[in-house]
Amino acid sequence: MKVFLEGLNCANCAGKIEKLVGKMPNVRAASLSLATGSLVIDEGEGFTQEETYDAIVKLVHSLEPHVVVSQSRKSTVGTDSCDCSGGQQNSQAVPEFGQALGDMDKRQKLELITAIGLFILGFVFQVMLPANLGMVTIGVFLAAYVLAGYRVIRLAFRNIGQGQIFDENFLMTIATFGALVLTEWPEAAGVMIFFGIGEYFQDRAVDNARRSIAETISFNAITANRVGPDGEMVIDAKQVKVGDVLVIKSGEKIPADGIVMEGVSHLDTSPLTGESYPRKVEKGDEILSGMINGNAVLKVLVTKDYENSTAMKIMHLIEEASDKKGKTEKFITRFSHYYTPIVVFSAIAMAIIPPLVIPGASWETWFYQSLIFLVVSCPCALVLSIPISYFGGIGRASKEGVLIKGGNYLDVLYQTNVFVFDKTGTLTQGEFKVIKTVPAAGFSEAELLAAAAAGEHYSNHPIGKAITVYAQAEVDETRLKNYAEIPGKGTRVEVDDQVILAGNKSLLLDHQISPAENNEAGTLVYITINNQLAGYLVLGDMVKENALATLQQLKRLGTKKTVMLSGDNVRVANQIGQQLQLDEVWGDCLPQDKVAAFEKIKADNKDGKTIFVGDGMNDAPVLAMADAGIAMGALGSDAAIEAADIILMKDDPMDIVKSVDIAKYTRRIMIQNIVLALGIKITVLTLTFFGMGEMYLAIFADVGAAILTILNTTRILGYRGFWQKVK
Structure with a gap:
């Protein structure tokens, strides 16, 4: 079951919804993508869709009243705004694709602007009014506080009533109540105002990031x-x-x-x-x-x-990719569940322990420092930026004609150190041409070609098609009976009273026919008539123009080993392997041999991931075994899109390099975001512990860090890889 939540920008709220839906009766698990607002539910026994949907709607509206819940999206990757302070925004309609709704409504804007005006007026009064009119100044600051913060306070108490603590609203409410207790009127008002301003810009940053991604992957006509x-x-x-x-x-x-x-x-x-x-x-x-x-x-x-x-299938695929969370995103989600409570309890300890154990320590000073700890404790910067980073990486790859079906496969791409390739159509063009015909004794070339044309008449394999084109023989289909393809070996067909075999050496040996040894450089197709060898054809296949450059660039990006599996004879496979400087070549591979070979290669690779690259249609067993399967030249092929985890719309192996490079860059951005967010928070927490913290600095560590990481994430969409710089 899939549910769409339009207008959800709050990372903390998204985590709560995912956790609570996962605990609902008859639900095995739930996964909520903040990047696209899609909630995927793994249904258990006794699951009732209507009851669960109603429960989800009730839950979401209890936490975020403005969010629009639906079972079908009117737009593929719409964007909306989430007001963590409980404001109602645009609840009437689901936005169209790529439309940003990061603005507050007019009433909220007016309230915030008025609060800012009162805040400034409070400082003016503080300087200009005599001491006996101090209550006027306090009243102005309190008015600014209420205007800027009443939504936050209301939502905090409502969530507490539902057993939901440790969110931003609760933390800001406790921190500002503490400031009021300490009679820090300007600080209480300032925290609420700067929190509101920060939330506004954070929502705008998220919406801009989503809109940029949406524009990148928007293929559809209006x-x-x-x-x-x-x-x-x-x-x-x-x-x-x-x-x-x-x-x-x-x-x-x-x-x-x-x-x-x-x-x-x-x-x-x-x-x-x-x-x-x-x-x-x-x-x-x-x-x-x-x-x-x-x-x-x-x-x-x-x-x-x-x-x-095709365009809508691709767009749906990209959207669904965000439902498959990457390892880093899962880790950050788990981390956030522990991070906030730890910091909150640390704040309580900071308020109580130092005044008890440090001689002369002020309760008031340490209580104030603990309030700063509370403000810093929200992990929004991390929880927001990581899923958007994954989605940005997927969107950037799609711009290059590479469809990645999930953030988990971006992880596989940057961790892969072994690439295993199919030969035909992957490293070679797959456009075979007959370069030589060798009739056996007692057979003419015309007889050999007539039998070959009959044997390959119904074949869709590139080799079979090349033979029928070369033979140019008229085949009477009414004379053909009991046609059969033997996987990895060839074909068998009956023509009148003759049984014709067309295939490789393995097919002949299965029928107790021993072909003469030869040193032909190319792919051999033997033809037999009634178990008698009629001769063979030699076919050639050209290596793709970018194949060698692709393998060299993969090595530059950290790939340790490149392997080719081929059903072609060992001599031809080794010849291509030498030409492409492959580390390992397996020839004469039947489908089951490819599976066994891949199992061994993957088992031997204990240091990283193993990817298989093929055509997405004839390599299903190996694709299923790989950490990720890549299908090449899949444009217009529904079968290839279904079979693979990563789809190259063009038939260009260099797109593999592009996908790996984008995955590695996305990873670097995520690491930067983690270091940036944690670095800012740890710095402010350290300054606070040593008595140098300020409440405004804490607001920057919370909302400012979130905005910075989101802006950093948008760099993924403009990334120019070395493969672009070379052009």
Whole structure:
């Protein structure tokens, strides 16, 4: 079950909701992504969706009344504002994709501005009014305090009544009540005012980060031009259905997948692939949503509706990726559960112990220092910045045509030190060509090619297709019977009274046929007729242009070992391995051999993670075993998108380097955020312990640190890797 919480910006609130939903009856676990506001519930036995949903709505509104709860999102990655001080904002509508709602409502803004004015006026009165009018000054500061803080105080007491302590509202309320007890009127008012200002800017920073990410991954069209009985009509792209005829004008995004009916144009594929190289399309060609039409008009027949189109699938995939939390995010969530209570109890100890054990120590001084400890204790900077960092990394990768299905796979990418590659279509082009035919004694080349064409007639393998193209033989399908593909070996078919085998040496040995030894440099396909060798064909496959550079750059990024698994013969596999400077090569691998080889490689790699790179369709068992599976050239392939954990929309191995580099940069940003947030807090706590702390400094350590880490996180979206700098 999935529920969407629009308007949730408060990290502390998100942690509470996730924890409490996870404890609901018949719920195994709950995971809430602060980056996208999606709550995923793992259903247990006896789970009732309607009752659980109602309970979630009640829970969320008890903590955050303004948050909009729904079971379907009107926008894919919308943004909204969360007012931790209990303000009601924009509860009437769910925002459209990428729309920022970080502003307070007019009433809250007016209250905060008025409080600031009263705060300044209080200082003026403090200087100008005589001592006997001191109560006027106190009244002005108290008015500023109430205006700026009544929402915080109200929410704090409401949460206490529900058993929810240790949130920002509670901490700010206790700290400012303490300041009032000490008759520190300006400080009490100042803390509430600066907290409100900080929350405002924090919400804006979160919204800006979300909006930037949303813009980065926004592939979808907003409107579409549908042709109907009354002519052309502009409609909402969400209304596009299968069978509709659309007119795509110059510069417009394609709203849904379809087939070109009329027109010739060039499409910009960069929104999906990261490359702006124009792709020519004409009548009969398939086009995908998210691409941008060039300088000509196209008429398109829709084959997939808006929600099931390629662009929407990719956007949903990116959004769902945030539900799979990375290791760092999980650690920070656990850390925050202990951090705040520890600091709170430390503050209590600081207020009580020093005056008891230190001669001459002032109760008032140490009580004030303990209040500063309370203000510093909220871990929002950490809890906010880490999930947004993961989501930013996923968004940045998508800009390069790399889809990463979760923050956990970003972790795998930066930890990987062994890459295992399939050969055909991954390191090589997968475009085989027949370079030689060798008929056996008693057979002509024409007979060899006719048998080969029949044997490979139904094959979809690149080798089979290359043979049928080369043979150029007419095959009468009515004469073909009992066609079968033998995985990893070849094909078998009956033609009239003949049994034809087309495949590798292993297929022949299974039928007790011994091929003559040869030293051919290439992929061999043997052809037999009624268990008699008719000859063989030699095929060649070219290494991809960027394959060697990719492997070299992976080594530069810290990869210790590169391995290739191939179903091709050992000689050809070793030849390509030497050409690409691979560390290890396995040839003559049947599907089960690849599984066994990968098991051994992964078991031997005790220092890091192991990734498998293939086509995403024919390597399912190995992809499932890997710490992460990468599918290449998956644009338009639903099967590849489903099978892999990381999807390269283009057929370019250099995108693997890009994904690793982005993952490592995202990791560096997260480390910076952790060091920055903890460094600021520890510094302020240390100064406070030695009597040099100030309440305003504590506010900066809380809200200021959160704003700084969020701003630092947005650097991920503008990251330029060395692969860009080389261009």
